[in-house]
Amino acid sequence: MSKLSFSLNKPKTTVPAAAPSFKQPTAFSAFDDDEPVDAAPTASSSKESVSANKKLLAQNVLTSKKLKKQMEEEKKVDSTVYEYDEVWDKMQMAKLQQKETKEAESKRKPKYIHDLLSSAATRKLDHLRAEEKMMQRERELEGDEFADKESFVTQAYQDQMEEVRKAEEEEKKRDELKKKQGTSTGLAQFYRKLLEDSEQSHEATVAATQKPIIGPQGPLPNMTITKPPDFAPLSDLERARIAREEGKEVELNDDNQIIDKRDLLSGGLNLSGTNTRTLKMLSAAGPGANMDNVQVHRAVGTAAGRREINERRHREIERQMEEEQERVRKEREREEHEKTQRIIAKRNTEEDVESARTRFLERKRRKLEEAHDAGE
Numbered sequence: 479m480s481k482l483s484f485s486l487n488k489p490k491t492t493v494p495a496a497a498p499s500f501k502q503p504t505a506f507s508a509f510d511d512d513e514p515v516d517a518a519p520t521a522s523s524s525k526e527s528v529s530a531n532k533k534l535l536a537q538n539v540l541t542s543k544k545l546k547k548q549m550e551e552e553k554k555v556d557s558t559v560y561e562y563d564e565v566w567d568k569m570q571m572a573k574l575q576q577k578e579t580k581e582a583e584s585k586r587k588p589k590y591i592h593d594l595l596s597s598a599a600t601r602k603l604d605h606l607r608a609e610e611k612m613m614q615r616e617r618e619l620e621g622d623e624f625a626d627k628e629s630f631v632t633q634a635y636q637d638q639m640e641e642v643r644k645a646e647e648e649e650k651k652r653d654e655l656k657k658k659q660g661t662s663t664g665l666a667q668f669y670r671k672l673l674e675d676s677e678q679s680h681e682a683t684v685a686a687t688q689k690p691i692i693g694p695q696g697p698l699p700n701m702t703i704t705k706p707p708d709f710a711p712l713s714d715l716e717r718a719r720i721a722r723e724e725g726k727e728v729e730l731n732d733d734n735q736i737i738d739k740r741d742l743l744s745g746g747l748n749l750s751g752t753n754t755r756t757l758k759m760l761s762a763a764g765p766g767a768n769m770d771n772v773q774v775h776r777a778v779g780t781a782a783g784r785r786e787i788n789e790r791r792h793r794e795i796e797r798q799m800e801e802e803q804e805r806v807r808k809e810r811e812r813e814e815h816e817k818t819q820r821i822i823a824k825r826n827t828e829e830d831v832e833s834a835r836t837r838f839l840e841r842k843r844r845k846l847e848e849a850h851d852a853g854e
Contacts, residue, residue: 603645606638717742 552559712720714736718728721742729737736742 600645603642606642607646610639610642 549560558565713734714730715734718730718736721728726741728741731737
């Protein structure tokens with residue numbers, strides 16, 4: 479009789495073999511430098527391994543097609559998206575250029591030091607030339623005072639004087655070349671140019687003032703202002719009589735003067751003056767007429783107004799000069815008179831007057847005595 483056994487333990491189940499991983503590789507897995515790893519581990523059964531390899535191969539083919547298509551699309555957008563070596567070379571080239579630029583800047587010479595050094599050398603030579611000329615003047619002033627003394631000249635001094643002479647020759651050559659070219663530099667040229675410009679401006683101004691007057695001109699004056707020979711202004715009495723004849727009320731005071739001259743005004747321009755314009759003055763006066771005091775206007779408009787203004791200014795200046803001369807003359811006369819009065823005041827003191835009176839009486843007494851003696 480067989481024995482039966484019971485157990486509470488769960489029976490063990492067989493674990494199926496893990497399927498191979500078909501994970502899609504990354505887009506850049508083909509460019510990795512690592513060794514290829516077998517995505518499908520070897521199975522215990524040969525059939526399973528063959529099927530897994532086929533699936534992996536199909537998956538790789540599909541992935542490569544997709545990757546190739548993606549790369550082509552990316553290249554359409556940017557043709558340099560996969561040019562790693564070219565980009566790296568450009569980066570290295572840029573670094574090399576920056577390094578060369580820094581080295582060139584470190585070796586670069588100062589920009590203005592050459593001009594400064596040449597200017598300093600020129601000033602030094604000028605100073606030496608000035609000292610040499612001053613020493614020559616001193617020797618000339620000394621004359622033959624130290625002619626019997628020995629003189630010593632070093633080689634360094636001779637070399638220095640040779641440099642000075644060479645500098646003078648070079649300066650003369652430069653000056654001659656500038657004179658031939660007609661150009662020069664420095665403050666002298668600047669002031670010469672400034673003087674020439676100001677002179678040209680002055681000449682243009684003078685030429686503009688000497689231009690002929692614009693406007694109609696003729697041999698005879700066409701607008702001559704003269705005073706009528708029989709001109710006599712109307713008195714207030716006559717003006718009041720004329721106004722009353724016109725129907726205006728005008729009042730006069732005891733001196734026959736108009737109290738309110740506004741009563742004489744009428745509408746419009748109240749031009750009560752006499753017309754003194756004589757257009758045919760020369761024909762009426764004859765060839766012997768005096769034209770010295772006649773104001774002749776040969777132009778019209780702006781030209782005539784400018785001429786009148788200039789003449790008025792000229793007369794005003796002449797009047798002021800005459801007044802100034804008269805004032806100076808009177809001032810001189812006054813000073814001379816005061817000086818004379820001071821001299822007279824110094825001489826005519828009480829003692830001087832008494833002394834002069836005594837001398838006068840003495841002379842008179844002597845004359846009387848002489849006349850009395852002559853009569854006896």
